[in-house]
Amino acid sequence: MVKVRIWGSLRTATGGEAEVEVEAATFKELLDRLAEEYPGLKPQIERGVSLALDGVIYREAWFTPIREDSEVVLMPYMAGG
């Protein structure tokens, strides 16, 4: 199981929890499990999310491996200028 921190406005989809636990070994599995277990997260996941893994931001890489002790933070998908 990995602990995933979500941002504040997503808590309506997780019953108020700021941190949820899912079974996932990669970024892709994490997104799939989150969408399954918390259907309210689905629209945001479809619009785009980034993943911060131990402080490093990944925007798309599905195969990025996640360890159980990793710090996992979900972030909105972002773009620069």
Add this chain to the structure above:
Amino acid sequence: MRYEAPQTVEEAARLLHGAPAPARVLAGGTDLIVQMRSGVAEPALVVDIKRIAGTREIVAEDGGFRIGAAVPCAAMGEHAALCAAWPGIVEAANLIGSTQVQGRATIAGNLCNGSPAADSVPGLVAAGATARIAGPGGVRDCPVVDILAGPGRTTLAPDEFVVSLFLPARPPHAADAYLRFIPRTEMDIAVASAAVNVTLAGDGSVAKAQVALGAVAPTVRLVEAAGEALVGSRMDDGALDAMTVACRAACSPIDDKRGTVEFRIHVAGVLARRAALIAFNRAGGRT
């Protein structure tokens, strides 16, 4: 559109007189060509006056200077005698737009464009300059102040044009100054401006003063009360305060993208005060 570049004043006058409206005179083109591009001006005829003899010259005349209507502002700054006699007018001319614009723009065009914010006009008004105007009936001379009619408007008839401007002879101990406020250091239209022209008496006090303000009324405005407030003074605070009050009282500006009513009124007074001191010092005055 037709483009004509006549060689004589008469030919230009004939072209303008016979033109199907609208016709426009082209000197430096820095306003006209912008207006044509944006569609504000759609002239059927453009008369380029730069090939008319004398329009590109500055000549000494009766102790003063006659400045051809097609003399670019940059050329004024290169004329040592003109700079010495009318430093305020020259500095105003050299504030119009960029280096590139000054290589083309003319003070006659600046006048005829009719903008209340025109940089060179307050100085011309304060100087008591006259314009030589050509029309179908020949030429006439007219004080610059009487040419101003409102934003974008002059008292010139559609078939008239300015051939030259005349700056009168200077007595000793006389000088002028011009200041404008813009948000940047260059490239903007004046939000408020002031020109002051002073002549000192033998005792160093102000014998005569003329103050003109720009961008604070529908036209550049000669503020006689402001000039009178300085007469007899050595630019002491009392006289300057009175002048500032007179200037602000003469303002009737608008709120727009460049400034507010309050800002324009306040800053017009500030600029007139600073310009008065500069002109006074240039004239050799000691406070």
Add this chain to the structure above:
Amino acid sequence: MKTIPVSATVNGDAVEFLCAPDETLLDTLRDRLGLTGAKEGCGSGDCGACSVMLDGRVVCACLVLAAEAEGAEISTVEGLAQGERLHPLQRHFIDEAALQCGVCTPGILVAAKALLDRNPDPTDEEVRYWLAGNLCRCTGYDKIIRAVKSAAAEMRGDAR
């Protein structure tokens, strides 16, 4: 609109062209004479990207009618280098990274040359005011001012 025949000198070469009466010199240079070095950034004389020399003065080509150029001497950025040899301003702009995107560079080089032709030793302030009509959005102007000054020093033959 009938076109107007114009004869002029551009970068030392005699040229003849036809232009529409309301056509700007900038459009003629770019679209008829193939000299695309001068750029249109604004079309209103506010950015200086179209700076060219016209009879010894630096002007915005967007604020000149092509018809006015009859008999005129015009020079553009394309005339700055002498064959293979870059003008010192051009070299210093490259060496001192005085350009990023480079679209304002032709206009700035033409304007800077006009400055150095009349004032071989300008102060920072003189350079900044002379070039105030040339907008650059990339560099913050710092390296441009330095490059103009070091080109000026080289042209004066100062020891460097």
Add this chain to the structure above:
Amino acid sequence: MTRYERIDRKFKQVGTRPARPDGVDKVTGRAMYGADLTAPGMLWAKVLRSPHAHARIRSIDTSAAEALEGVKAVVTGADFSLPEDEALRDVSVNCMARDKVLYDGHAVAAVAAVSPAVAKAALKLVKVDYEVLPHVIDVDEAMRPGAPVVQEGRSYENVPGGMSANVTSHCEFGHGDLDAGFARADLVVERSFRTAATHQGYIEPHACLAAVTTDGRADLWCCTQGHFMVRETCAALLGLDSSQLRVTASEIGGGFGGKTTVFVEPVALALSRKTGRPVKAVMSREEVFRATGPTVHASIDVKIGMTRSGRITAGEAHLRYSGGAFPCATVDMGAQAAFAAYDLDAVRTFGWNAMTNRPKEAPYRAPGAPQAIYAVESVVDELCKELGLDPLDVRIANAARKGTRSAYGPTFDEIGLLATLEAAKAHPHYTAPLGPNEGRGLSCGFWFNFGGNTCVTMNLALDGTVAITEGNPDIGGSRASISLMAAEELGIPYEKVRTIVADTASIGHSDVTDGSRVTFSVGLATIEAARDAKRKMCERVARLWGIDPEAVEWRDGAVHPAGSNAGRFAPMTIAEIAAASPNTGGPIAGHHEVNADGAGVSFGVHLVDVKVDPDTGSTTVLRYTVFQDAGRAVHPSYVEGQMQGGAVQGIGWALNEEYIYGADGRLQNPGFLDYRVPVASDLPEIDTVILEIPNPGHPYGVRGVGETPIVPPLAAIANAVSRAAGVRLTELPMSPPRVLKAILARG
């Protein structure tokens, strides 16, 4: 992310300042920008734009325009498809209005004609019947229930019920107990701020030349930050196969984020398809201001608590942004960036986006961050002033560092903020004396930085020189940096490398040049491509020498035996290996295709001194110093250039730049005369101090540097002006009328 080793080593070429490869072209006028290409038989396009801020289009009659001699085609919204994808659909509607015009300047029709003059005349003959609708320009007004609705049905699920339909999204970030934090504070300051919309202000207007053939093939030349983005977007809007549309990026005359989308490109393609002739479209400056992307405008409330000793106990911000007439996620980034520079126990930010009748926002250098950080850094400065604390000491005491849980969630890795703050403290600027009416301000800045999809091919010529092909338009000298990294990695002179930006048919998909990503991502891919090529060269030489590939090594541009045991062979240089390549297995190339990550966040600190004229409210910038962590400055001149250019854009934003609307909802200043970007005489020298705290996510330690420098100037200048004027300014720009009003009100 690969954690790279030896990023701290000594470099031979990285860190030097060679001439850029496109330099001569750019100083001689030879470089070809968007508007510089012509084609035989070319037509000219012009676009008709809405004069209304908000109106329903009842009908468009193009018959008179089509009948004009010289007009070859007219297109309207009906000529473009509406893709399923929401973002693409918005781009389509933004390029050409459908049932409604949503802002002054919104495109409604376009013509192609034999000359610009004929095209312009034709526009006047297009008759559009508008039903003018009420409009809304201001974000706070747009959020009020009952405000005119810009578009219906665009709110995301995260917007609570009962709000105006203009509110499209809501976000919230942060951690900790705000109430407890504020309770611990000795002083709490709460302020509201406003920032105007600004424009990227690139000097080159959007321009393109399109040529579509009747068999569905198309070529497009345009100035863009990302020609692959142009390809995908235009293909979707026109129903073309991406592979049949070849897009070539011209030299680009500035972008700053504004050229990360399309405007006239699909229009020129549609007109070309309709006419069977090449079509050139060039925007005027007025069109650029009215119809291309400004930033969001913002209304922000910030509340921060501090102890007497300068410890921040809690921070809270409410950000209301408007990205114009479409949904916009920029506020998400603002809400995440607002407090990034601080190590806080309690922090919370709330963001809202609301639609207004303004042009669709396009990203502008660190989108969303400058506004948010301006508000936060202004309040921090006010707290410092009220409590009599040194503003740099307070920032040092509260600075985020390695191990800090950031305000937006993740825990920071190696970051350079503390070192940057300490460099500012040690700099003579910080202690230089100030005169009357002068003030000093400072601010931290932050940007995330991104990596992204990147392709590099490195081809070895038979003489051993190297050609690098990449897919990211070079805005600020990136070809020089990329060539430098290739030369460094291969151990050959910089002059032996040439880097080009290839068209979309010649290299794999590359994301737009944005997010400060090019030196990082393309550099990373270049180094990896070079390593790939080196491996291949080592294999060739090992085979020639008849030894194991492990027994050779690459050193100083040549293959050497790895040690005395490997045998005695004269080293083989890259030129010798290249010359022998036909005999050893054929051409040698290195590749790297990657979706790069590990960009590493970026921090900067700006110090500024200003003088305020108390009689006119005019601000003069006297001295300016930028401190920033570049990870590794590959070509320091262009790193400095980014720092200086970003600072000056921020100065413009702080002092004069703004979108000004009339009561009629029309933009009043669509030109460089009244949209006042800084000119040379407005500015002092911009000093730079580059720090190099290597980024472990890049083989040479590079961090993106392009965006962060626009973030700090807003607050740095606001803090300096507020101190000089003796009154706190809370609205940007701090134009002279606004400053004078505040000074006169202060008394």
